[in-house]
Amino acid sequence: MIKPFKLLLILLLPVSLFAQDTAIVKKQANGVAKALMNSDFKRVIAGTYPKAVDIAGGKEKLLSMMTAGMSQMRSQGFSFQKVTIGSPGKFYKAGTEIHCLLPETIVMKTSRGLMAAKSNLLAISNDKGKNWTFIDLNERAISSIKTLFPNFNKNLVIPAPTLPVML
Template identity: 35%
Template sequence: MVVRKSAIIMSNAMIKNDLETLADYTHPKILAAMGGKDKMIARTKASIAEMKTGGVTFRGASIGKIGRFYTSGKDLYCLIPHEILMNTEGGYLSSTSSVLGISHDKGKTWKFVSAGNIGKKRLKTIFTTLPDGLQISPQTTPVFHKE
């Protein structure tokens, strides 16, 4: 399934700090809101550097089962659970969020938005064709796992 493969590529890019690929799989409206691809990459690099200074690094990530597909206007939408693991002193943190997949070409290609930390109301202002039936789960509070 194209959307799953694309979501895995996007997730792996985040973990591997491959910010070019991450930006390529980020929805253009999000890139525009961040000032363009180059600014998105620069801001993400700065955030990662700040995390490292605080002793936090990416450990891993996994993509869950693709949710129901919704058609609205010419767009195809789906939600994908996304678990992120972060190394920290004495163990690691785990958190789950929703990634919104959007296709403007009937599922041939997909772009993504981290939706769990944005919320449906704000997403609806960015993506006006966002289906009403789409239920976006908020990002979970990180859970610490001692090692």
């Protein structure tokens, strides 16, 4: 009787660990999205994949660029209204990292009305799913994937970005 119980436990344990990873990655992605909505760019940068931060010139330069960019956007009538993070997709092993995609929808107020942009976040964990960093997969980021991730798993298919639509 004990042996079937142990077998069941061994078979179900990986499923429960996977479910926990899904909750953790989504929670951490929502934290970064909330920080973006609140213009807490230091928190956004802390949640950004470190190599991407380095390529952008480091934390201080990226903070300066984000602050200036948001100021310019506001002066042109743009503001974030809502960021929605969807459920994570399949997890992929990529060298020593775990990667997955999370769908993201950003709704912005513009001078012409509300606009929605759908894209994906690439979530990256270096510690077996305990902590995650993210990259918004715009065209430039997608073209840099091989530079950022030499061990990128080719089975993880990144959808092409779509154009924003007016609501």
